[in-house]
Amino acid sequence: MRDVAVVGVGWTPFGVHDRSVVDLLAEAGDAALADAAVDPTEVDALLVANMASGEFEGRSGIANALVSELALEPAFASKVENTSGSGGAAFLWGWTGVASGLHERVLVTGGERMSSVDRARATEIIASLTHPVEAATGVSLPAYAGLMARAYLDRYDVPREALAHVAVKNHANGVLNPNAQFRKEITVEKALASPLIADPLRLYDYCPITDGAAAVLLCPWEAADGFPHRPVRVRGVAGATDTHVVHERADPTRMEAVHRAAQRAYAMADRGPEDVEVAEVHDMATILEVVQTEELGFFPRGEGWKAAVAGVTGRDGALPVNTSGGLKAKGHPLGATGVAQVGEVVTQLQGRAGDRQVDAALGLTCNVAGFGNNVIVSLLEAAT
Amino acid sequence: MRDVAVVGVGWTPFGVHDRSVVDLLAEAGDAALADAAVDPTEVDALLVANMASGEFEGRSGIANALVSELALEPAFASKVENTSGSGGAAFLWGWTGVASGLHERVLVTGGERMSSVDRARATEIIASLTHPVEAATGVSLPAYAGLMARAYLDRYDVPREALAHVAVKNHANGVLNPNAQFRKEITVEKALASPLIADPLRLYDYCPITDGAAAVLLCPWEAADGFPHRPVRVRGVAGATDTHVVHERADPTRMEAVHRAAQRAYAMADRGPEDVEVAEVHDMATILEVVQTEELGFFPRGEGWKAAVAGVTGRDGALPVNTSGGLKAKGHPLGATGVAQVGEVVTQLQGRAGDRQVDAALGLTCNVAGFGNNVIVSLLEAAT
Numbered sequence: 001m002r003d004v005a006v007v008g009v010g011w012t013p014f015g016v017h018d019r020s021v022v023d024l025l026a027e028a029g030d031a032a033l034a035d036a037a038v039d040p041t042e043v044d045a046l047l048v049a050n051m052a053s054g055e056f057e058g059r060s061g062i063a064n065a066l067v068s069e070l071a072l073e074p075a076f077a078s079k080v081e082n083t084s085g086s087g088g089a090a091f092l093w094g095w096t097g098v099a100s101g102l103h104e105r106v107l108v109t110g111g112e113r114m115s116s117v118d119r120a121r122a123t124e125i126i127a128s129l130t131h132p133v134e135a136a137t138g139v140s141l142p143a144y145a146g147l148m149a150r151a152y153l154d155r156y157d158v159p160r161e162a163l164a165h166v167a168v169k170n171h172a173n174g175v176l177n178p179n180a181q182f183r184k185e186i187t188v189e190k191a192l193a194s195p196l197i198a199d200p201l202r203l204y205d206y207c208p209i210t211d212g213a214a215a216v217l218l219c220p221w222e223a224a225d226g227f228p229h230r231p232v233r234v235r236g237v238a239g240a241t242d243t244h245v246v247h248e249r250a251d252p253t254r255m256e257a258v259h260r261a262a263q264r265a266y267a268m269a270d271r272g273p274e275d276v277e278v279a280e281v282h283d284m285a286t287i288l289e290v291v292q293t294e295e296l297g298f299f300p301r302g303e304g305w306k307a308a309v310a311g312v313t314g315r316d317g318a319l320p321v322n323t324s325g326g327l328k329a330k331g332h333p334l335g336a337t338g339v340a341q342v343g344e345v346v347t348q349l350q351g352r353a354g355d356r357q358v359d360a361a362l363g364l365t366c367n368v369a370g371f372g373n374n375v376i377v378s379l380l381e382a383a384t
Numbered sequence: 385m386r387d388v389a390v391v392g393v394g395w396t397p398f399g400v401h402d403r404s405v406v407d408l409l410a411e412a413g414d415a416a417l418a419d420a421a422v423d424p425t426e427v428d429a430l431l432v433a434n435m436a437s438g439e440f441e442g443r444s445g446i447a448n449a450l451v452s453e454l455a456l457e458p459a460f461a462s463k464v465e466n467t468s469g470s471g472g473a474a475f476l477w478g479w480t481g482v483a484s485g486l487h488e489r490v491l492v493t494g495g496e497r498m499s500s501v502d503r504a505r506a507t508e509i510i511a512s513l514t515h516p517v518e519a520a521t522g523v524s525l526p527a528y529a530g531l532m533a534r535a536y537l538d539r540y541d542v543p544r545e546a547l548a549h550v551a552v553k554n555h556a557n558g559v560l561n562p563n564a565q566f567r568k569e570i571t572v573e574k575a576l577a578s579p580l581i582a583d584p585l586r587l588y589d590y591c592p593i594t595d596g597a598a599a600v601l602l603c604p605w606e607a608a609d610g611f612p613h614r615p616v617r618v619r620g621v622a623g624a625t626d627t628h629v630v631h632e633r634a635d636p637t638r639m640e641a642v643h644r645a646a647q648r649a650y651a652m653a654d655r656g657p658e659d660v661e662v663a664e665v666h667d668m669a670t671i672l673e674v675v676q677t678e679e680l681g682f683f684p685r686g687e688g689w690k691a692a693v694a695g696v697t698g699r700d701g702a703l704p705v706n707t708s709g710g711l712k713a714k715g716h717p718l719g720a721t722g723v724a725q726v727g728e729v730v731t732q733l734q735g736r737a738g739d740r741q742v743d744a745a746l747g748l749t750c751n752v753a754g755f756g757n758n759v760i761v762s763l764l765e766a767a768t
Contacts, residue, residue, distance in 0.1 A: 001485040045623075054439045054512060061467040061513030061628075064757040068628035074644045076623030077758055078473040079465040083445040089462040092486075093477050100483035101385040102476075102621075128438060129445030237486075239429075239460030244445075244452035260458045373448040374461055 008036025085369025087338020146198025174329025392420025469753025471722020530582025558713025
């Protein structure tokens with residue numbers, strides 16, 4: 001197995017775009033190649049993380065389209081789909097492509113265009129990832145988040161406003177991210193006064209619908225010198241699943257696949273949660289950030305909310321989480337998210353995060369498919 | 385890099401099924417695990433090759449659904465989409481998963497359910513893989529095959545009936561494959577009298593619309609002893625692309641991505657076309673089998689048709705091609721095809737192909753996405 005480095009990062013602004021997902025992916029991919037000063041002819045494999053271009057735009061085969069847009073022929077190309085975890089999955093397979101020795105320069109892109117359909121149709125497309133019985137009975141992902149939040153608040157006797165602190169923190173981070181969809185501060189009071197979505201969660205507990213793309217360039221660690229920016233080493237990457245049907249799980253306040261993937265990634269990296277200094281987690285809803293910070297081992301079970309309230313996960317805290325603004329404020333173009341998480345952590349580890357820069361040598365990403373159905377965790381380390 | 389073995393094969397009958405693609409994938413996956421006598425708990429990664437479950441059945445996230453159907457939790461899972469080359473792409477990424485050392489038992493499945501929609505909608509879904517301008521002007525994949533056939537027949541002064549020999553051969557093979565969609569002999573006369581589709585190609589020059597699934601189980605070569613059947617070693621696997629827009633290519637009678645992928649795979653395997661003794665190629669249309677046998681280096685350019693006419697590629701010939709019946713007679717469930725090709729060659733190399741058994745120690749698969757947009761070639765070798 002060869003060690004793998006990330007040597008380039010690129011993305012589009014996240015928000016609403018009147019362009020196809022292939023155009024968005026091309027913009028992000030071009031940016032990552034430029035960031036690494038790598039010519040398209042050097043790339044020998046392309047991965048495209050995307051959930052549903054067929055449903056959103058009536059286009060399939062977008063990996064092959066993107067090869068031509070980026071002038072990468074004859075680079076091999078594939079799309080990887082793992083619903084909202086597509087980006088993490090593509091990153092994992094890109095890692096295996098380099099680690100196995102098959103590929104030398106793998107461009108991992110992820111993107112989604114979701115504003116091409118109305119909200120009702122977008123909701124229907126997203127709900128197509130759940131078990132057909134769940135989808136048919138209306139138990140959507142936002143609904144599951146409400147049920148989880150209710151159970152969590154009750155079991156651990158947590159004040160409702162604790163969750164609002166997650167949204168406030170991530171919005172504050174989004175203000176400092178030029179590519180974030182929402183760049184405005186909010187308050188706990190405003191979050192608590194927003195429209196009810198799935199009791200006890202309200203509008204400001206959820207990520208928006210977003211268009212956008214992100215890309216990272218991978219190469220062997222042994223060949224990672226000489227790029228414009230300090231390479232970042234992939235110390236661990238692992239995925240794990242839970243039951244597809246959410247109600248078959250033993251504990252509604254847990255995300256066991258996060259725990260499983262993290263344990264594998266920590267073992268691979270020979271590192272533990274105590275070593276992580278910056279993290280991007282999958283805050284599709286505020287409660288999910290809290291639970292993930294517990295499953296990742298950052299905080300004891302039932303105490304993740306205290307870290308959010310006390311500012312431990314804030315930009316100036318001991319363990320900054322979602323410095324990018326997270327899915328909440330940066331936005332959540334489904335296929336882009338896992339790749340964008342890696343991009344944010346790499347940028348932080350390289351010391352290139354501008355106004356939102358934190359001090360960190362080891363970072364973690366946690367990308368979630370469905371409602372914890374399938375999770376990819378990566379551990380990234382700055383070159384010393 | 386670790387060497388990789390195929391140690392289990394499974395599939396459903398190909399044809400028309402009134403069951404979801406997840407059910408078909410589960411049947412094939414279960415069969416591959418049973419074939420290898422491997423318990424689901426031993427599998428640590430699942431790949432699902434599928435083009436368009438969202439469009440055909442309104443379901444996404446099928447990799448996660450299949451994990452639960454097969455009781456593979458917590459195995460990591462991803463779907464790989466590369467249009468009609470999805471199966472080959474999933475096999476390639478599965479290979480990297482084992483070769484890199486990340487995974488020990490990778491179940492690679494592929495499937496498609498296409499009969500869930502009417503033919504007009506199926507055609508529309510398939511056409512969504514082409515460039516939007518091509519799709520809008522009606523230049524579909526079958527139409528491109530007609531244009532290629534016309535150019536090829538003219539340039540090399542080939543009798544029209546030469547192409548019919550490909551269909552006759554593959555139907556004859558399909559008769560001997562219990563899982564083939566069409567199990568009846570046809571004649572050159574009957575093929576030439578079938579309805580015109582895209583001049584000069586007729587109905588019997590094309591593969592049908594098919595439901596079905598296939599699966600293979602991968603493990604490290606060093607751990608491939610002790611399974612019920614002789615392991616098969618993956619000697620080479622490689623992918624390559626051509627322009628996404630077909631009319632941008634220099635020569636309408638060529639499939640350059642086949643040549644590129646094959647050269648890479650041959651180099652990786654330290655073998656050449658003269659060493660191949662059985663092959664499964666992507667005969668979406670008869671002309672494509674002829675051109676692929678040239679691009680793969682089996683025959684000189686412009687002479688592949690002679691091999692088909694002379695029986696060289698027949699079951700009793702020097703280089704049997706599409707012993708399974710090929711896409712033409714076995715059927716072409718888009719995502720299943722590349723995996724089924726590997727399954728057929730493995731079965732031949734293991735001496736388990738029953739009435740269609742040929743004598744071969746090295747086999748090749750060639751899976752094509754789009755109209756030669758993206759091609760995956762693998763080289764498989766029997767254990768000695």
